[in-house]
Amino acid sequence: MKHFYTLSIFIVLTLFCRPPASRAQQGSDDQMKDRIRAAEIAYLSQKLDLTPDEAQKFWPLYNKYTKEVEILIAERRKHNAGQKTANQPTDQKELGYERRMLDIKTHYSQEFQKVLPAAKAGNVFRSEREFRHELIRAMKDRQSRNVNGPGARRFRQ
Template sequence: MKKLYTLFILIALSLFCHPPVSQAQQGSSDNEIKDRIRAAEIAYLSQKLDLTPDEAQKFWPLYNQYTKEVEILIAERRMKNKMPQTNQQPADDKELGYERRMLDIKTHYSQEFQRVLPAAKAGVVFRSEREFRNQLIRTIKDRQARNLGGPGARRFRQ
């Protein structure tokens, strides 16, 4: 278990240790970082779920489909948030609509995961995904705190 966390931290740190790049190269750099994060997430989930080859063959295409739907929803949300506010729909209603759609996606895929995985493993998918994100965020904050240095850095470590 400790080896997994060490591996995760090394991968996450390597993601953010790139020298600054020009704006022209920013797009490819962003994609490279996303690819590395995605690879780390797959490794993390693979370890947490401990899938058999048959389970993995059924699970990963389904999980990829799930993440694609979530990414589309997040992109739509970002686009709508960038647009000027209109009086047609209050911001709270838009946020609730987003949360409802996210819940619908997760409910659908929870059922799909239960079709291809044993119940114990299917129940761990979303929790493991959340643990991965939380670990990634902690790693990023720790790195930012180390880069900032000085007395303000202590605030990030706590």
């Protein structure tokens, strides 16, 4: 199992530690999203230590959860983009998004408990948060290497 965890981290780091030129050749944002999603699945599978039966029940439910969260985030971004020109107070709207996010997580927490043992269901959101932190850390590391790496000085003169 420790090997699987190491492999997951390696996949995440590999996705974000390549030079920019090789990423440009790889293609679009959709491909990057697919790679991130694959790394997330590997990470969560390892962290939750799902049995085949649990995985069969969990992943369709988790996919529905992530779809709802993505829709809410897209709505929030669209609203925030429109607010840049409108100069209207957004506290109530922002609070509404936060409330909806909490409602989604509360609902799916209960749903996860129906298909997973309590200890595993309780670790879903924590493991998801850990994955995002690892992803952000890997991206920051890659960015700092690009800024401070070989050849960076010739652009800063």
